[in-house]
Amino acid sequence: xxxxxxxxxxxxxxxxxxxxxxxxxxxxxxxxxxxxxxxxxxxxxxxxxxxxxxxxxxxxxxxxxxxxxxxxxxxxxxxxxxxxxxxxxxxxxxxxxxxxxxxxxxxxxxxxxxxxxxxxxxxxxxxxxxxxxxxxxxxxxxxxxxxxxxxxxxxxxxxxxxxxxxxxxxxxxxxxxxxxxxxxxxxxxxxxxxxxxxxxxxxxxxxxxxxxxxxxxxxxxxxxxxxxxxxxxxxxxxxxxxxxxxxxxxxxxxxxxxxxxxxxxxxxxxxxxxxxxxxxxxxxxxxxxxxxxxxxxxxxxxxxxxxxxxxxxxxxxxxxxxxxxxxx
Amino acid sequence: xxxxxxxxxxxxxxxxxxxxxxxxxxxxxxxxxxxxxxxxxxxxxxxxxxxxxxxxxxxxxxxxxxxxxxxxxxxxxxxxxxxxxxxxxxxxxxxxxxxxxxxxxxxxxxxxxxxxxxxxxxxxxxxxxxxxxxxxxxxxxxxxxxxxxxxxxxxxxxxxxxxxxxxxxxxxxxxxxxxxxxxxxxxxxxxxxxxxxxxxxxxxxxxxxxxxxxxxxxxxxxxxxxxxxxxxxxxxxxxxxxxxxxxxxxxxxxxxxxxxxxxxxxxxxxxxxxxxxxxxxxxxxxxxxxxxxxxxxxxxxxxxxxxxxxxxxxxxxxxxxxx
Numbered sequence: 119x120x121x122x123x124x125x126x127x128x129x130x131x132x133x134x135x136x137x138x139x140x141x142x143x144x145x146x147x148x149x150x151x152x153x154x155x156x157x158x159x160x161x162x163x164x165x166x167x168x169x170x171x172x173x174x175x176x177x178x179x180x181x182x183x184x185x186x187x188x189x190x191x192x193x194x195x196x197x198x199x200x201x202x203x204x205x206x207x208x209x210x211x212x213x214x215x216x217x218x219x220x221x222x223x224x225x226x227x228x229x230x231x232x233x234x235x236x237x238x239x240x241x242x243x244x245x246x247x248x249x250x251x252x253x254x255x256x257x258x259x260x261x262x263x264x265x266x267x268x269x270x271x272x273x274x275x276x277x278x279x280x281x282x283x284x285x286x287x288x289x290x291x292x293x294x295x296x297x298x299x300x301x302x303x304x305x306x307x308x309x310x311x312x313x314x315x316x317x318x319x320x321x322x323x324x325x326x327x328x329x330x331x332x333x334x335x336x337x338x339x340x341x342x343x344x345x346x347x348x349x350x351x352x353x354x355x356x357x358x359x360x361x362x363x364x365x366x367x368x369x370x371x372x373x374x375x376x377x378x379x380x381x382x383x384x385x386x387x388x389x390x391x392x393x394x395x396x397x398x399x400x401x402x403x404x405x406x407x408x409x410x411x412x413x414x415x416x417x418x419x420x421x422x423x424x425x426x427x428x429x430x431x432x433x434x435x436x437x438x439x440x441x442x443x444x445x446x
Numbered sequence: 447x448x449x450x451x452x453x454x455x456x457x458x459x460x461x462x463x464x465x466x467x468x469x470x471x472x473x474x475x476x477x478x479x480x481x482x483x484x485x486x487x488x489x490x491x492x493x494x495x496x497x498x499x500x501x502x503x504x505x506x507x508x509x510x511x512x513x514x515x516x517x518x519x520x521x522x523x524x525x526x527x528x529x530x531x532x533x534x535x536x537x538x539x540x541x542x543x544x545x546x547x548x549x550x551x552x553x554x555x556x557x558x559x560x561x562x563x564x565x566x567x568x569x570x571x572x573x574x575x576x577x578x579x580x581x582x583x584x585x586x587x588x589x590x591x592x593x594x595x596x597x598x599x600x601x602x603x604x605x606x607x608x609x610x611x612x613x614x615x616x617x618x619x620x621x622x623x624x625x626x627x628x629x630x631x632x633x634x635x636x637x638x639x640x641x642x643x644x645x646x647x648x649x650x651x652x653x654x655x656x657x658x659x660x661x662x663x664x665x666x667x668x669x670x671x672x673x674x675x676x677x678x679x680x681x682x683x684x685x686x687x688x689x690x691x692x693x694x695x696x697x698x699x700x701x702x703x704x705x706x707x708x709x710x711x712x713x714x715x716x717x718x719x720x721x722x723x724x725x726x727x728x729x730x731x732x733x734x735x736x737x738x739x740x741x742x743x744x745x746x747x748x749x750x751x752x753x754x755x756x757x758x759x760x761x762x763x764x765x766x767x768x769x
């Protein structure tokens with residue numbers, strides 16, 4: 119991270135910080151609720167990667183579309199889906215954003231054009247491609263942002279989607295969150311070419327890499343890329359270099375990486391780094407941080423309250439929405 | 447009424463859809479410049495342009511997934527997969543996405559996607575171009591599976607699929623494309639989920655669909671010469687399945703034989719048998735039987751391929767044993 123001061127409004131800086139802190143505290147709360155058995159299934163925490171979702175999401179308008187992965191709490195919160203709706207989803211309650219049918223891995227909110235929550239690695243890329251194609255065919259100046267991890271670059275659909283997006287010059291922004299591990303397999307242990315930019319370029323998609331621990335760098339790079347994509351210049355891939363501080367999921371004993379490596383990355387905690395910078399620039403005082411923490415704590419606690427109070431979907435509705443209801 | 451081939455009937459529906467709905471577009475391998483592997487889309491590129499008749503790379507999974515995404519984005523894509531064997535490359539998008547998104551999103555998403563593909567054997571194309579896997583697809587809640595057997599249904603069911611808010615998979619038996627039939631081009635869509643009795647009779651119910659309908663009717667005609675009147679039920683739609691139509695025929699004939707080009711083990715025929723057991727057991731005079739494909743990858747040599755497939759002679763022999 120460069121220490122050079124970036125021109126940034128205090129209000130916007132505090133907004134970015136608040137969003138990152140919200141994700142961090144929401145997920146710490148989720149981990150706790152998981153150990154209490156309130157949240158079940160798989161829970162993949164985003165802690166450490168907050169600057170990616172928060173920085174990137176600043177580039178998109180409400181008309182743009184977001185496609186994400188099973189590690190999507192950060193994107194969902196940064197997109198503005200209410201925390202309570204997400205927490206209720208993880209509780210499996212009917213007031214959850216997917217009526218309790220999806221859980222942690224499958225958040226959907228069509229009013230915010232948030233198209234999941236996809237748990238087949240790479241499977242969201244073709245869907246994002248189709249959303250972008252629909253926009254192009256209908257002459258809409260929208261961007262589809264597709265988040266995926268470094269693990270997805272091993273999938274055929276990665277190359278197929280990049281190729282088609284480039285071939286058809288689609289308004290699609292590929293956001294590769296490189297946290298260095300495909301579940302527990304390090305990038306260098308599953309890819310002969312570890313520079314993801316080169317893979318993208320080989321498929322005809324211009325690519326750049328960004329420090330994913332620097333929220334301002336992510337914001338600036340994503341805004342610039344989104345603008346080009348929106349202009350009709352064709353797809354772009356950004357590799358956002360980041361790191362997941364927690365295990366892959368709650369079931370992961372982390373045998374594949376050393377504590378030292380994790381500690382080294384934690385020294386570049388995106389929230390701590392941003393706080394230090396804002397203090398240095400005189401944009402943040404202790405009272406601001408306390409106010410943010412207080413507000414976030416209330417929001418998370420209200421989210422838990424909403425999940426606790428939420429109703430269960432009636433069992434009679436089990437097969438509802440497998441197909442559209444008959445018209446007659 | 448107009449006489450046209452199955453191929454022309456499919457094209458007639460595609461053309462009508464492209465003309466009447468700007469959201470409709472076609473996407474698939476060699477459907478444009480080449481004119482379609484089975485010439486179904488021949489001429490449509492020239493008529494509608496490359497934006498709406500899109501040639502794709504050999505990336506089945508991705509262009510099918512793009513069809514799902516485009517459907518979510520307000521379009522009405524019609525994706526062509528060259529043959530059912532190639533559709534296996536897209537199975538992830540079909541099973542994990544197309545079929546799940548409405549339910550998994552709590553009813554927020556709708557995937558109005560139409561997928562067409564050729565299925566079946568009979569053209570000496572061996573074991574990677576000849577299988578009948580439509581039965582597999584019926585296992586998946588969230589999609590619909592149609593198997594038009596005559597030109598009028600090829601047109602009518604495709605028009606119905608386009609009006610359907612859910613993903614619809616249409617399996618066109620490749621031997622049917624050159625066959626002619628009467629088609630009313632002013633007729634609208636054919637209702638999805640309704641079987642039709644193609645031939646009435648009281649001695650036996652023959653239940654079939656798609657590429658096996660012709661052989662089954664041929665068998666029934668020959669049986670008729672010998673005084674055996676078999677009823678032939680063409681399912682047309684495998685999911686949803688018109689179980690009442692099957693059961694009402696059996697209530698009349700008390701005997702049932704299923705003709706299904708899929709392999710016998712785990713076949714769609716087995717599902718029909720199970721549904722007859724559940725709903726028509728007391729109407730039966732004897733066990734339900736089936737004629738399916740032999741349990742082998744489809745061989746190339748003509749005599750071997752013929753031996754592997756259901757044939758009119760096998761159907762006749764089985765019927766006679768049952769009477």
